[in-house]
Amino acid sequence: MFNRFLVVCTGNICRSPMGEYLLRERLADRPNAVVESAGIGALVGHPADPLALEVMQENGLDASAHRARQIDKDMIAHSDLVLVMDKGHLQWIHQNFPMSRGRVHLIGRWRNNAEVADPYRRPREAFEQAWRDTVASVDDWMTKV
Numbered sequence: 001m002f003n004r005f006l007v008v009c010t011g012n013i014c015r016s017p018m019g020e021y022l023l024r025e026r027l028a029d030r031p032n033a034v035v036e037s038a039g040i041g042a043l044v045g046h047p048a049d050p051l052a053l054e055v056m057q058e059n060g061l062d063a064s065a066h067r068a069r070q071i072d073k074d075m076i077a078h079s080d081l082v083l084v085m086d087k088g089h090l091q092w093i094h095q096n097f098p099m100s101r102g103r104v105h106l107i108g109r110w111r112n113n114a115e116v117a118d119p120y121r122r123p124r125e126a127f128e129q130a131w132r133d134t135v136a137s138v139d140d141w142m143t144k145v
Contacts, residue, residue, distance in 0.1 A: 002145045005035045006079040007107070008089050012039030012068035014120050014127070015085045017048040018134045019107060021061045023083075026142055036079075038071035040092045049120065051127040059131065076100045081145065083107040083137075086115040108133065110140035 005027075007019035020037035027033040047053070048066045056063050069075075076082065076097045082104040084090050093104050108114030116133045119126035 002080040003032045004078055004080045006075055006082045007037040008040065008071055008082060009085045010039055010041050010118060011120065012037055012042040013046055013049045014052045015116050015130055017052060017063050017066045018056060018131055019083060019138060021056055021063045022134060022138050025061060026138060038069045038075055040071055040089055042068045042070040044068055044070055051124055055127045055131045073097060079103060107137040111137055
């Protein structure tokens, strides 16, 4: 059974916080589940993007405490499942942390390996689409974990 989850995007301020907080909410009935997020090029210490916070808040999630973190070897080593937003993240992690193979998957794996497009510096509609794609993907994973 998976107990430690890591959700990864680029800056750790848009997509991965959405995935982290949503997955955390979906796993609330599992007291041993730990859900974190990080970025491959994180804006370390920054809060989630204001539009990401807004979209999450409108969907019942408060991510105001989120602060961006850079992915590292320990995070990978302690994760049972690493969910990434696009193929570039998957390649980067495999290249930098080869021991991660088999535990790193596209969040949209069960949606024909769909990627979640980066909404950073785009209009609100891009954040709403990223949210919808993340919800659909996380819900698919819930039947597997």
